[in-house]
Amino acid sequence: MFRVQNGVFGYEREDRILNGIDFSLAEGKILTILGPNGAGKTTLLKCMVGLLKWQDGRSLLEDRPVPQIPAAEFWKKVSYVPQAKNFAVPYSVREMVVMGRAPYIGVFSVPGKMDYEIATETMASLGILHLQNKQCSRISGGELQLALIARALVAGPKLVILDEPESHLDFRNQLLVLEKLQWVATEKGISCVINTHYPENAFRISDRTLMLGRGKRYVFGETREVITEENLREFFGVRVRILPFREGERDFNTIFPVELANTAFL
Amino acid sequence: MFRVQNGVFGYEREDRILNGIDFSLAEGKILTILGPNGAGKTTLLKCMVGLLKWQDGRSLLEDRPVPQIPAAEFWKKVSYVPQAKNFAVPYSVREMVVMGRAPYIGVFSVPGKMDYEIATETMASLGILHLQNKQCSRISGGELQLALIARALVAGPKLVILDEPESHLDFRNQLLVLEKLQWVATEKGISCVINTHYPENAFRISDRTLMLGRGKRYVFGETREVITEENLREFFGVRVRILPFREGERDFNTIFPVELANTAFL
Amino acid sequence: AGSGPGNAVWGKATAKTRTVVDQNGRTVKLPVQVKRVVVTTIWPLPSVFYMVDGSTKRLVGIPPASRSAAGPSMLSAMAPEIMKAETVFATGNDVNLEELMKLRPDVVLFRGENAPEQEKLEKTGIPAVGFRTTSLADGNSIENVYTWMKLLEQVLGKSEKQSKAEEFKRQSLQALNMIQERVKTIPVEKRTRALFLYKDDEKAITVAGSAHFSHFWLTATGAVNVAADIKGTAVVNMEQIYKWDPDIIYITNFTETLPEDLLGNKVNGQDWSRVKAVKNHKVYKEPLGIYRWYPPSTDVPLMLKWLAQKNYPGLFNDYSIETEIKKYFRQFYHYQLRDSQVRQILNPPRDAAKDS
Amino acid sequence: MDKSTMDHNQVLKVLKRNRIRWLLLALLPVVCFLMSLAIGRYYVAPATVVRILGSHLLPLDITWREFDYSVVCQVRLPRVLLAMLVGAALSIAGASFQGIFGNPLASPDALGVSSGTGFGAALALLLFDRNMIAVQLWALFFGMVAIGLTFLISRLRKGQQVLMLILSGVVVSSFFQAMISLIKYIADPESKLPTITYWLMGSMATASYRDLAVVAGIIAVGAAILLLLRWRINLLSLSEEEAKSMGVNITLLRWTVIGAATLVTAATVSTCGFIGWVGLIIPHAARMLVGSDYRAILPASLLLGATYMLIIDLIARTATASEIPLSILTAVAGAPFFAYLLRKTGGGWG
């Protein structure tokens, strides 16, 4: 339902960060993007949704090139959650979340009862209903991250794109968000793309993984095939151990970085 | 060398977040603070360094109450790295890092050659020297986090306090920062306090751990004794497995959140 | 409901009317009997009113600036009632309509160039007659005062016989011709080069150039206006004064500066001592008669004679300005000036430019 | 459980307090309007005022004097209406500018509209005599020229749009201010200059029904657009990327708001000159009263602005026998109130 063909991008003309990126994502599937700092993960997400323009290649949503889809229509289908920021916005969490309904609300209109109901529901399902009247500038980093995720979900999108959604979240909330995303993907058929620094989380929920390295390299494929001790060592310069274990009926993989691989890497 | 006695704090009078906090930290030791979102970790750090005022109790640095130490002197000994933010500041990474030298630079003075040399050294040791001429607003989240850590270290403090220093960092940089902190603590005798959402990291480097829960509870003690499956379950509401394993000559613990413990927790 | 102006019950106002054409070309309906007149924003007009009507009793309201000008002038001596006319309804260029209506004027006289004011007055239904100022006669004070007098006579319903306008114009032109006759033989390079100092204080030297009254005065009396390049009044610097280096300097009544300030070089930051007029002690203050003599006033012939004497003392030594002043005041204002009053006219005090 | 019921009660309490506050805000201008018609230097008995007003609806006997009628209907009524319109217009424009620039120093002149309009008026006053319609049209025209210039300059380079806009506005605004100085400099000081100066100083004294007719329509359209966009303006306080990812066409939205606010500002300046303070301060006062949501700030600014201007103009024409210039009153009367609000709420920006 979403694909990128031969995506090329660089902030400065000579210095390309992304080169010939090709991947696709089916309905209800989860794609994780992994990669070291500064590899271009955030940049990739922004290019995907058209916030930055591909210098070559293109993104396709439901087989239509993204630039050809009217903005209002596109943003009903796609939600984007940027990396969490410090908020100067003086709105309450409820108002913030309801802003996610903007694509459905006429230009000359204001959010109605239904919009608030959807917002309330979403906040409840993420367990942040008790924050609804708090000012965004006065909640903790993790609480803010959850509010942003709620804002992305209220628009009822087909594709949710999240930049490091588990950062600043505690264990419980990380699990909650991951489970929520999985539920969203499997039950509602919403596709998800997430950036993360935790391959464990990729293992836990994602179907596909794109591992981005410095110097324009990348691998894309089944999560299990992409996240290997070998690849991690090569892309991150860290020696890791992948430890499979069984708990109750489920199989898990825990990934543990042991030590820096070769300091000449950088 | 640093201790908190009976610390009490709440943003609103009636509603205390921290109550009767007591702990101490010896020279060259690392203290990790763990806790769910909104528990008050950030608040605790701010109270420790006097950015927020304890409503009761006090902090002591080298046995002197913090409010009695002149600001200029205090901030030579203590560095604080806030949770990473989006930077509107239009300075280059080098200028940002050199700002950390402020306590040593006279009010009517500008940073000199020595200050820049120290900054260069520090950036080099954190592997971000190649970023020195980049604008802070144009580097990735992880790169920024490293720059902030460099800024904290240039002042040559006795105590470094970091709010979620590994967030936004990739595997390699996480290891790098943790190793650097450990080196700083053991080799230079600098004490460290860090907030984190990753008990694994606490295991890896910290001597003491303070686990903060909602509802004013907390435990403080040897890391090994505080981070138990039992405590994690109680404080975070998540069932986790702590898996010890051996790699080469070293013992490691990996911690894996399995599932939400009891959904009635919140 | 009484029967006074504006008091008539709506629709029952049946009084007869007549019309005049004002200087904006508007046809204005006036009551046959004009008993209460208000001048809003045209400062010299009350003194002209005195000339036309022989008293200012019909003037129920005048601008505050007219009253403060009247104080040190002869007008307040000749028509003490002017000091009691209402002034509160106006400030600067603004008029409070309701306060104006409280005065129940039969006619309002306003500054014709002030379009917003005209609009405003028309709303009230009070007849409003516009008098234009500089845009009227290109700085020719004779023409200017003459047309004002003519229009005022119409407004006040004066008959041909009562009219003083023609006699004023005749005497003015007579003075003008007399002067022109004598100066016309002087070659250009021998003419007195004069400067009108409009205002002078530590912050600014303001001179009056062409397209202002100064130009008329100086050309009429055979002098060369050194500031002719400047339009209207403008601030200049000392360098420019040095460049002009005038033979004679006149100081208007719009400034508190007196000749001794320049002669004694008392103004900080301005070194006048090297200027020719100062070296030769030819710095004079404008007299103050029924009104300031610099702008158009009904004293025009006197101003001409005074200026001519100062410009060319040798050419105009056949009359005494003191006698001329007394004669003129007797003839037009029916007022016998004392010698001390004549001296006061010719040597106005510093405060003449100040709020009284 | 306990917490949520408390919340519920709290919410109800807040709602109730809000309703009273809004009722007060809405009643204020109405009360002040009626009061204003009955007060003035020229005494007309309140009963007579009511009869005169009523005579437009009912066939009443004419028992009032000529002047009574023209005072109430020709002098006061258009003036009071104009004051309300102008106050409302400047305040809502100011609030919108503050919203889209996220800058508490932004005011209706931020983009050079007022000075452009003022320049147009001054030029027309210099060129034509006694043609107030021409003055208004020229003023409006140059207001549009100014905003157009700002637009073009801000487009010279892509970058931080808001910053480029603010800087372009500063430049265009100072440019037209300089042009106004130029006109004053070349205007005849005896005849034209006082008129131009007086006109620019700001006054409602010349209000006529014709003025009203010209501006009321423009202001109504502009204010309606702004009011309709009230929630969208909230979205502009997010970061540019976030706003875009909510399907907001930032550039279009921003320029629609700017266009409407410009229209409204130019219309008022073209009718009654520069009136400072209102457009800058009333939105802050509104923000402090009703919070930082533009759904509330815009209508509150409108009501507060109308009331404020009404009271100021009432003082201007009644306090002393002569008209007091509005520029003297606006700040003096509003400053203590503003300081009080500042003390109570601390500014209210987040």
Place this chain on the structure above:
Amino acid sequence: MDKSTMDHNQVLKVLKRNRIRWLLLALLPVVCFLMSLAIGRYYVAPATVVRILGSHLLPLDITWREFDYSVVCQVRLPRVLLAMLVGAALSIAGASFQGIFGNPLASPDALGVSSGTGFGAALALLLFDRNMIAVQLWALFFGMVAIGLTFLISRLRKGQQVLMLILSGVVVSSFFQAMISLIKYIADPESKLPTITYWLMGSMATASYRDLAVVAGIIAVGAAILLLLRWRINLLSLSEEEAKSMGVNITLLRWTVIGAATLVTAATVSTCGFIGWVGLIIPHAARMLVGSDYRAILPASLLLGATYMLIIDLIARTATASEIPLSILTAVAGAPFFAYLLRKTGGGWG
């Protein structure tokens, strides 16, 4: 390896380009200064100018005319010096205000200093006659009163300090502006009003050594403090918490900067009235030329401001026989240059 050598070369290139730029910036005012002394309405041959100036150092024969000497030494020299001082002062004050408020709309009047000073001057002009020393002292005094008021109001409540300051400044500034209107309103329109109006409009026409003596000292002290704090001002662009955790006493630092900038602004306004544009725009121009580091912005503003004012004043006194008001020239001459910079650099705020 490859990258770092490239970096090194690049750094050298940048340094070299920088050095040339600074050399130009520093030479500009010197060249303009000399040129200014030789140009004026009254012609003095450049050679004579040099001889006259030289006669203060060497025993030269007096071969010039009386007027020549007083034109060069009494009329031009003090005026040119004053223009440079004023331009430099307003620009550095503006740059500092923009720095501590992080707001591109902040200007030397941000906190009400100019209007307070203007009010003091207007009041003194109304009350005393022809006593310019009193005018200057009153002006300075009320400048301080204004900043004091702003301080007190901003302290009414703890909160976002910068916002409270800006809003307080807006209020105090409008208040004193209203007070100025009041004074103009009660001043006699024939005698006092034009003097007050002209004075406030801003002019260097009557610069004397006495004026210079009064302001030069104050400006030197204020500007020196600001220059010394140039790096500290950088620190204020961090968040409050971060700045604090670097041992910066934010409040003290901010008020030291405000104090120095106030001094400098009040000194200029008390000598030559309101001169707009310079304090708002020159700092932006400097930022676009040298980047966003206040260690560079402050000296660049200083040099650029001095040059700019010098040129403007040169035009004002030579272009026509009469003085052209500075307010006409400031924006007109600078706007195209500013638009060009805007186009080249996009504003330069980060």
